Amino acid sequence: MARFLLRSLVSAIVTMFLVSIMLFFFLEVGTGDVTVKILGIESTPEQRASYRAQLGLNAPAWQRYLDWLIGSDWRAEKRVGYPLVTVKNPNTGESEWWADVNGNLTRWKMKDGKMITFHRAEDGSPVEVDLPIPWTKLESGEEIFWGVDTGNNAVMWVRGAGETVWVRTKAGFRKEGDGPREYIPLRKGLLRLDAGKSLQTGRPVKVTLIPRVRNTLILAAVAFMIVMPLALIFGIISGVNEGKPVDRTISILGLALTATPEYVTGIFLILIFGIWLKLFPAVALFTSADAVFENPKLLVLPVLTLTAVEWGYVVRMTRASMVEVMDAPYIRTAIIKGMPRSRVIFRHALRNALMAPITIIMLHVNWLVGGVVVVEAIFGYPGLGSYIYSASIFGDPNAVEAAAMLLVIIAVGTRLIGDLAYTYLNPRIRYA
Amino acid sequence: MRPTVDKKKMEAIHGYIPVAYELLEQNRISRREFLRIATLLGMSAGAATFAAACAAPATPAAPAEAPAEAPAEAPAEEKPAIRRGGTWTCAMQLQLLDHPARLSWVEGANVVRQVCEYLTETGPDNITRPFLLEKWEASDDVKTWDLYLKKGIKFNNGDELTADDVLFTMSQWLDPDVGSSMLGLLSYWGGMQNVEKVDDYHIRLHLDSPNIGVPEHLFHYPAVILHRNFEGDIIKQPVGTGAFLLEEYAEGERARLKRRPDYWQMGEDGQPLPYLDELIFVSIDKDAGVAALQSGQVDSMYDPRPADFQALRDHPDLVVREAHTAQALILRMRVDLEPWNDNRVRTALKLCQDRAKILQLAYFGQGDLSIDAHVAPVHPEYCEKPIPAYQPDKAKALLEEWAAEKGVELPLKVTLATKNDQAEPEVAQALKELAAPAGFDISLDITEPAGYWDRWTEVDLGITSWTHRPLGTMVLPLAYIKEAIGAWNETRWYDDEFTALLRKAEGTLDVEARRAIFCDLEDIMQERGPIGNSFWKYVWNITRKEFHNVVAHPTAYYLMNEVWKEA
Numbered sequence: 001m002a003r004f005l006l007r008s009l010v011s012a013i014v015t016m017f018l019v020s021i022m023l024f025f026f027l028e029v030g031t032g033d034v035t036v037k038i039l040g041i042e043s044t045p046e047q048r049a050s051y052r053a054q055l056g057l058n059a060p061a062w063q064r065y066l067d068w069l070i071g072s073d074w075r076a077e078k079r080v081g082y083p084l085v086t087v088k089n090p091n092t093g094e095s096e097w098w099a100d101v102n103g104n105l106t107r108w109k110m111k112d113g114k115m116i117t118f119h120r121a122e123d124g125s126p127v128e129v130d131l132p133i134p135w136t137k138l139e140s141g142e143e144i145f146w147g148v149d150t151g152n153n154a155v156m157w158v159r160g161a162g163e164t165v166w167v168r169t170k171a172g173f174r175k176e177g178d179g180p181r182e183y184i185p186l187r188k189g190l191l192r193l194d195a196g197k198s199l200q201t202g203r204p205v206k207v208t209l210i211p212r213v214r215n216t217l218i219l220a221a222v223a224f225m226i227v228m229p230l231a232l233i234f235g236i237i238s239g240v241n242e243g244k245p246v247d248r249t250i251s252i253l254g255l256a257l258t259a260t261p262e263y264v265t266g267i268f269l270i271l272i273f274g275i276w277l278k279l280f281p282a283v284a285l286f287t288s289a290d291a292v293f294e295n296p297k298l299l300v301l302p303v304l305t306l307t308a309v310e311w312g313y314v315v316r317m318t319r320a321s322m323v324e325v326m327d328a329p330y331i332r333t334a335i336i337k338g339m340p341r342s343r344v345i346f347r348h349a350l351r352n353a354l355m356a357p358i359t360i361i362m363l364h365v366n367w368l369v370g371g372v373v374v375v376e377a378i379f380g381y382p383g384l385g386s387y388i389y390s391a392s393i394f395g396d397p398n399a400v401e402a403a404a405m406l407l408v409i410i411a412v413g414t415r416l417i418g419d420l421a422y423t424y425l426n427p428r429i430r431y432a
Numbered sequence: 433m434r435p436t437v438d439k440k441k442m443e444a445i446h447g448y449i450p451v452a453y454e455l456l457e458q459n460r461i462s463r464r465e466f467l468r469i470a471t472l473l474g475m476s477a478g479a480a481t482f483a484a485a486c487a488a489p490a491t492p493a494a495p496a497e498a499p500a501e502a503p504a505e506a507p508a509e510e511k512p513a514i515r516r517g518g519t520w521t522c523a524m525q526l527q528l529l530d531h532p533a534r535l536s537w538v539e540g541a542n543v544v545r546q547v548c549e550y551l552t553e554t555g556p557d558n559i560t561r562p563f564l565l566e567k568w569e570a571s572d573d574v575k576t577w578d579l580y581l582k583k584g585i586k587f588n589n590g591d592e593l594t595a596d597d598v599l600f601t602m603s604q605w606l607d608p609d610v611g612s613s614m615l616g617l618l619s620y621w622g623g624m625q626n627v628e629k630v631d632d633y634h635i636r637l638h639l640d641s642p643n644i645g646v647p648e649h650l651f652h653y654p655a656v657i658l659h660r661n662f663e664g665d666i667i668k669q670p671v672g673t674g675a676f677l678l679e680e681y682a683e684g685e686r687a688r689l690k691r692r693p694d695y696w697q698m699g700e701d702g703q704p705l706p707y708l709d710e711l712i713f714v715s716i717d718k719d720a721g722v723a724a725l726q727s728g729q730v731d732s733m734y735d736p737r738p739a740d741f742q743a744l745r746d747h748p749d750l751v752v753r754e755a756h757t758a759q760a761l762i763l764r765m766r767v768d769l770e771p772w773n774d775n776r777v778r779t780a781l782k783l784c785q786d787r788a789k790i791l792q793l794a795y796f797g798q799g800d801l802s803i804d805a806h807v808a809p810v811h812p813e814y815c816e817k818p819i820p821a822y823q824p825d826k827a828k829a830l831l832e833e834w835a836a837e838k839g840v841e842l843p844l845k846v847t848l849a850t851k852n853d854q855a856e857p858e859v860a861q862a863l864k865e866l867a868a869p870a871g872f873d874i875s876l877d878i879t880e881p882a883g884y885w886d887r888w889t890e891v892d893l894g895i896t897s898w899t900h901r902p903l904g905t906m907v908l909p910l911a912y913i914k915e916a917i918g919a920w921n922e923t924r925w926y927d928d929e930f931t932a933l934l935r936k937a938e939g940t941l942d943v944e945a946r947r948a949i950f951c952d953l954e955d956i957m958q959e960r961g962p963i964g965n966s967f968w969k970y971v972w973n974i975t976r977k978e979f980h981n982v983v984a985h986p987t988a989y990y991l992m993n994e995v996w997k998e999a
Contacts, residue, residue: 032886035611038528040536042886051611113742120648134533150663180609201683202528206513208683274727286686287521287712295593380523380716382685390684409971 002104004419012412019408020190020401024279026067034199035108054153055199056185068196068401071189073097076154079146081156082106084154084186090124094204097152098187108133110145110157110180115145126150135159147156149180156182157415195402200394207400209387211289212408218292220368222299223306228361230234230307232313232354238315239322239353240345252314258312266305266378273301284381302379306372318357362418455944461777465560476784499883512980518997519710520979521992524734526683526713530665532656533604539734541653542990543687543713546587548656548672551579551598552647554753554902556991558810560647562658564593564673574642574939581633585696587659590669594632600660602627610664612654642939648902652743653989658884675706695861697993706818707996725750725974732845732975735988738795738855744974751977753984754970756800757900758907760810761850761859766892766926771844775960780830782964784824784867785874789869790966794858799967805957806912807950808968810986811904812943815951827870835871836864843873850876850895851884859966860895885912889922897924900971900986905938912957923962930956 035048043051045411052058059067073084082099089096098105098120105120115133118126143159150248158181188194195205238250257265274282284298285291292298325331326349334344373385384403391399449470456466487977508587529540532548546641553563564585569578585593605614606624620638621627630636649655660669670678673696676689689711695704714730721733722740726747736744745752765772765781772778787801800809801819808814835842848863849857857878864874877891888896891911901907908917929951937949957963973984978998983991 036885037882038536039534039611040613041888042536043611043617044608044616047608047611047615050609054609177710200528202530203683211682211685241928270723274723278727281729283716283729284722284726285521285714285716285729288688288716289682289685377717378720378723380713380714380720385921387684393880 003417008412008416008419012408015412016405016408020069021065023401023404024068024174024397027392027395027397027400028061029266029332034395037379037394038199053181054151056153056183059184067185067189068398069189070191071194072154072184076146076184076186079156079184080148080154081146084148086188087120087124097148099148106148107150108145108155108157109150115157116290118150122377144181144205148186152186154184154186155180162416179217190401190405196398198391198396198399200396200399201252205398207385208429209399209402209406212382212384212387215286215292215381216369216385217239219299219302219306219372219381219383220365223303223310223368224365226303227307228314231311232318234311235315235318235357236322236345236350236353238253238319240326240349242319242323242326247319251319254315256312256314257308260308261374262305262309262372263374263378265308266301266375269301269304270378286382302375304383305375305378306368310368314357314360317360318353321356322349322353325349328352354425355422358418358421362414362421365414366407366411369410370403451730452943480542487840491652504760510722512998514980514996514998515861515999516701516707516969517709518707519712520708520995520997521712521731522712522724522732522734523716523718523724523730525717526681526685526687526715528683529681531604531610531612532608532658532666533601533614533654535654536613538988541656542734543678543681543689544656544666544672545653545674545989546676546689546711546992547666547670547674547678548658549674550655551650551657553991554648554651556985558812558902558986560651562647563603563651563988565650570644570941571644574640574644577637577639577646578630579635579637581635582696583633585673586694587671587673588677589659591659593657593673595629595635595685596632598635598657599627599655600628600662601658604658604662605655609976614652614654615651617652620702633664638724638873643904643905644938644941645903648906653987676711683716687711687717688785695993699994705993706871707994708992710848711944725976728976731979732973732982732990736972736974736992738798741798741972741974742796744968749976750974751982753951753973753982754798755973755984755986756808756810757969757971757986758810758898758902759900759969759971759986760802760806760808760898760965760967761794761854761856761895761969762806762898763859763863763895763966764893764923765962766964771838771840771846771964772892774834776830776834777844777976778960780827780834780870781821781867781872783820783827783830784863784870785820785964785966786862786866787819787966788820789866790859790862793862794855795967795969798970800970802965802967803954803958804961804964805954806907806963806965807904807954807957810900810968811902811907813904813937813946814951815947817951820958822866824869827867828993833873842871843868844871845873845875846893847877847891848874848893849884849887849891850878851881851897852878853881853884854897854969856895856897889920894922902986905934908934908953909938912961925962927956928961971995 033048035051036043039047039051056064077084080099082101084097085100085105086095086097087105088094098107107118107126109116109118117129117131117133119129123128131144135145137143145157147155147157185197187196198204198208200285201208234250238247241247246343254258270282273279279296280300281298282301284302288294331344331349334348335341346371370384370388372383373389375381376383377384388400391403437946451472452466456463474919524539524542526539527537527544529543532544537542541880550563551565552560554560564582568580568581570576573810581593581595581598584736587593604610605612605618606621620641620643621637626638626640628636628638656672662671664670665911667678667681675692675695675697677692677714679688679690681687691706691709693704695706697705699707716724716855717967718737718740719732721730722743724730725733725744728749733740739750744750765778767773782804791797791799791801802808803817803819831842835844848860850860860876860878864876867874888894911922912925913921913931917924933949933953937946940946940949971984971986971988973982975982980996980998981994985991
């Protein structure tokens with residue numbers, strides 16, 4: 001058993017690694033200039049280049065992949081020369097990067113053409129301190145300084161060269177030559193549980209992803225708990241009554257529901273129950289983050305839609321499996337022996353008949369979590385599927401990768417549960 | 433007796449205002465144009481409206497008639513009393529929002545504009561008025577602009593709005609590292625060194641080249657005025673002068689705003705605006721938005737598409753308000769490439785537009801028909817021209833003449849590229865059918881919006897969506913001059929005569945004189961220009977009927993300060 005679990009774990013890690021590399025590669029070649037999407041088509045090439053640098057997109061792809069995986073503070077620390085640490089800002093609740101300069105948490109900022117040093121006060125607020133900036137003179141004569149800016153980047157400032165910023169003077173503003181030239185956005189990397197910042201939202205992926213995952217898990221769990229028992233029961237009824245009117249009715253209903261796409265079912269449910277009868281909310285409107293707990297009615301129509309799609313599949317699978325098992329010689333023997341019919345079905349037939357549906361059910365858990373984009377779009381349900389969709393369209397690697405990693409974990413997890421269910425249902429299957 | 437308006441006072445503001453006033457009296461310009469000119473030149477909106485009301489158009493009516501203002505006033509309908517309180521919910525997609533100057537989409541601006549405000553405001557009537565400004569003054573050569581701030585306006589953190597905040601905000605627009613689209617728009621400013629702080633409430637712009645569009649540009653959607661200590665993230669620092677406070681902003685989820693108790697504008701009841709207590713924007717798909725509006729879960733949806741308009745127009749609980757715009761789906765041809773380098777081919781394709789039919793097929797008839805020039809009837813300087821008819825025979829003759837000369841066989845195979853976004857595929861499909869009898873064989877190349885925006889300046893033949901801009905002089909220099917090649921001149925077309933006229937128009941404040949120039953500009957564009965255009969779109973504001981003072985804005989802006997909700 002331990003070996004079996006270990007093997008699952010290793011395969012999960014390998015899968016995640018491969019998936020992450022593939023996705024990174026696809027997003028790299030598949031999406032255009034992301035700064036156009038952020039700054040709009042009215043932005044100038046100069047602005048885009050500057051913004052690319054600020055986002056750290058100038059680094060080669062392998063470097064960015066490594067940053068994503070193991071973090072960028074390693075290489076930034078070498079430049080800055082001080083240990084870089086993250087501290088939570090009690091005012092915003094977000095993590096901030098600071099340089100640990102001899103025990104003082106320090107950041108720097110360029111204001112009005114002058115470098116300002118900040119120390120972190122006890123309460124998390126920055127305090128301006130008057131300290132000289134240790135500029136480093138390069139062979140080319142330029143003076144540079146690596147530090148941490150207020151936007152969680154390791155930044156190289158250049159004194160009096162090239163990069164221009166606007167500086168206020170009494171007469172107005174004039175251009176001044178001191179400006180940041182190189183940026184390393186600081187991050188810990190996925191291995192240290194930091195999924196990075198989403199380009200699409202400008203916020204940490206964690207902040208936007210977690211509520212989506214929660215919403216999706218709630219929807220998937222409710223749908224799962226309703227559809228699976230129903231489908232199994234009807235499948236069994238249908239299977240043991242092969243050819244009878246009850247079997248025909250269930251089969252035709254299942255076929256009809258499977259054949260109707262979810263967007264058709266969904267729209268009809270909205271029109272009937274949401275707009276005409278006004279029994280349930282037509283759209284799952286999240287006016288607050290916890291809307292689904294405050295008003296569970298929001299879930300009714302999306303769950304009904306998912307039920308309609310899923311029910312037919314599982315019923316048909318269970319029925320076919322049941323029919324096959326009921327034809328088996330050992331069942332016939334049991335019946336001939338005079339065993340009660342209910343005992344034959346539940347003790348002898350059911351266990352064997354469930355093998356095939358379990359596989360289907362476990363595969364569908366994945367689909368329920370990550371693949372119900374259409375249902376989420378129809379009902380405006382803020383779930384994981386639409387999150388991945390919009391992140392992929394935008395070309396937001398951090399968000400796509402984080403969501404994909406979660407889906408791999410769920411896929412491997414459900415497979416594990418499925419395998420364990422097999423061993424329970426069929427003791428002949430043993431993993432040594 | 434007609435009440436008199438002091439022309440001397442008007443002259444003190446700007447020498448041209450009394451002239452405009454006379455034009456109004458003689459019925460040569462409309463009331464709207466007078467308001468625009470007067471406010472553009474620095475007259476306060478109230479004074480201009482008063483003056484406009486006083487200027488009785490010289491009608492041939494009997495002199496014994498009632499005073500001038502009487503006929504304008506329709507018998508006032510019983511207006512329900514304004515009620516305070518209530519929540520307004522709106523379906524609108526929410527994306528990245530950090531630095532308002534960096535905004536590249538109107539949805540985010542619709543949230544920010546409730547918290548932060550603009551120096552000016554272009555109203556639903558397409559007239560620009562001072563907002564945070566008390567007034568503006570332009571020199572005769574339109575190169576020096578004096579902006580006077582209103583006094584006593586407070587940020588929601590208690591600080592008073594001064595010229596320092598405005599200068600800081602302007603420096604953010606013009607800083608390339610911020611990435612604001614204002615930088616390109618304001619290239620004629622010549623940089624921050626041309627912005628002078630005269631005193632705490634007075635800012636002077638010394639423009640490099642004359643431009644009459646300064647007030648309009650100050651209402652461009654990223655141009656909200658920020659606090660002087662703003663650090664780059666409006667969600668962490670939601671400081672502004674606006675009527676609402678930002679409570680929550682979650683990208684892709686929702687935004688919640690609460691009424692600010694000490695806002696500077698007063699309502700009709702003498703208390704500070706706004707009337708509503710809370711605004712909620714919920715980020716859902718437009719399809720879901722339609723269902724939510726029908727079921728009463730939301731009160732409005734952002735920028736409905738024509739199909740949404742069709743679905744919602746007859747709903748008894750909803751009020752549809754439309755705005756005429758200068759938004760269009762422009763059919764544009766690369767004049768540096770075969771076959772579009774020949775004006776006969778361009779003219780032939782333009783003649784293939786059955787404008788009324790295209791409008792009907794693509795936009796359910798919800799628009800104003802257009803000529804083949806990038807100037808819309810809502811532009812003050814628009815010069816009215818007859819709408820060209822559908823003439824496939826004439827087009828065929830032109831095309832055959834060209835084909836015979838070139839030795840090309842007809843039908844002429846061309847590819848029309850566009851994006852699947854608003855109604856472009858429908859326009860493209862209609863044009864394909866309409867142009868077939870003239871000898872064009874158009875194949876369609878339709879991609880997702882992002883795919884088209886990657887190559888919109890490069891394709892030979894395309895349909896590009898252009899947004900609304902309040903002045904004709906703001907549109908034409910973007911795409912139809914030599915300097916714009918490499919930027920937004922997607923057709924590579926320029927014309928020396930056209931450019932000279934346009935430069936003249938840009939420095940002409942007199943709307944009538946400018947319209948005379950635009951008559952020629954429109955003629956040149958129709959005769960040898962690079963674009964065809966069938967219609968100007970309407971945009972709609974669809975809101976539940978219990979909300980009052982709702983306005984439909986041509987750029988789908990939500991102006992919520994004065995909106996109130998019936999019990």
